[in-house]
Amino acid sequence: MLLRHKALFRTCLLLLLYSLFAAACTRHERQVRRGMYYWKTNVTLSQEEQAFLKQYHCEELYVRFFDVDLDPNTGRIVPVAPARIDLTDSALNIVPVVFITPAAIAQLEQNTIAVLAQNITGLLQRKCTEAGIVPKEIQIDCDWTASTKEAYFNLLHHLKREAFFTGKQLSVTIRLHQVKYIVKSGIPPADKGLLMCYNMGKLRNIKEENSILNVATAQQYLDNLEHYPLPLDVALPVFHWSVLFEKEQYKGILRDIDLDRLQDRQLFQPQTSHTFTVVKDTFWNGFELKKGQWIRYENSPAEDVQKLATFVAEHIPNDSLKVLLYHLDQQNLKNYTPDELEKIFTRF
Known part of the structure; x- marks a missing residue:
């Protein structure tokens, strides 16, 4: 009887060690490319920003090229606020990002989608040519809902048919609620998604404590992350702002x-x-x-970002992915030590 127990104990121990070894191998084999978002009107990297990218081995730079919004004069949905782009670092993989505002996607009508897709593509191609950028990926950033998904998904279909998108990956941003309520939100017709692990609270609610980052909230929304059908990259916050009421x-x-x-x-x-x-x-x-106004300061504490990174890394099934930080700016990054930033990346 004692020998049987010892044999059973050895078997359980071997199984445990094998599981730990397999998990360690899986983590080791995951391919991770590092990157940053760059969300400014003038896209010119300072010496400090270039040094940061080299220090943390960042190969990807996701750059906002322009927005798509309602024209206040005509009411038409058009590309607006184009960035001025001057990038000379050929080692970086530049990913153009087009941000579609909630107001624009809510007003988008089916009979105008084809023209909008052509306008977006035309401006993208022109700006890439002017900047000497040949992108491998183009990202569309839009917080769609159940009521706007049909128009948005149709726009994505039209974009993929444009010649400029041929041979390029089309990625889309994925908010936490679109993961949790997957049936209602639908799956966008894209090659992959980028999970935005920030801006998860109620910004306009005066009772909110930190709308940028709440680890407990994120965990609740991502409890079925491993089942999301699109391959996902991940973006985590390293920024702050103050909200005025x-x-x-x-x-x-x-x-x-x-x-x-x-x-x-x-x-x-x-x-x-x-x-x-x-x-x-x-x-x-x-x-x-004005006297009597009220300000709420919000930030992305390093410990919370690392904790969320650990949770996502354990639940995302990808063998390879990009891990991005939002966003590349000295005012943001000076609030973190090199060790704190490195630990965010190495969680994956």
């Missing part, structure tokens, strides 16, 4: 404001560690502020 109503986002800028007691009265009341009317850092 007036009489509990959302007024906008104050960008490029570090927490230490909000410590000025002549302008701001702290309510908590991350919320502040404006104490007098002022024009500050390019923003017009």
Whole structure:
């Protein structure tokens, strides 16, 4: 009897060791390419930004080329706000990104989709030619819903038929709710998706604590991640902003404001560690502020980003993927140590 128990124990131990070894091998064999988003109007890499990309072995740069939005004068849906692109680093794989606003996709009608696809393609091709970029992938960034998926998916079909898209991967951004409510949201007709692991809270709700990142919320939305049918890349946040409210109503986002800028007691009265009341009317850092307005500072704590990265890495089934950080900007990245940033990438 004792010998049987010992044999059973050895068998269980061997199975456990084999499982751990297999898991370690799987993690080791996963191919990970590193990259960054670049979300600015003037696309020119500073020496510091170039050094950052080299230091962290980032090969991918996802660049916002332009938006698609409603023209306020005509009501037509058109490409707007094109970026000025001046990139000379030939070692980088540049992925053009086109952002389609929720307002535009909500107003998109079936009889205008073909023309919009041609307009998007025409501007993309022109800007790529001017910048000397021959992309292998093009990304469409759109937060579609159940009510807008038909028009959006039809637009993707039309884009794929355009000659400029031939031989290129078409990727789309995937929000957390589109993973959780997969039946209602549908699967976009694209070659792959990029899972956006940020902007997951209710930005306009004054009771929200941090709309950028909440690990518990993300885990709830991604409990079926391994079953998502599109291959996925991953983007994680390394940014901050301040959200402005007036009489509990959302007024906008104050960008490029570090927490230490909000410590000025002549302008701001702290309510908590991350919320502040404006104490007098002022024009500050390019923003017009009024007495009584309320500011909520939001960021992406390194520990939380690493924790979320670990969760996603354990649940995403890909053998290979890209891991991106949003986004490449000195004001964002100075809030992290090199070790903290490296650990985000190495979680995968």
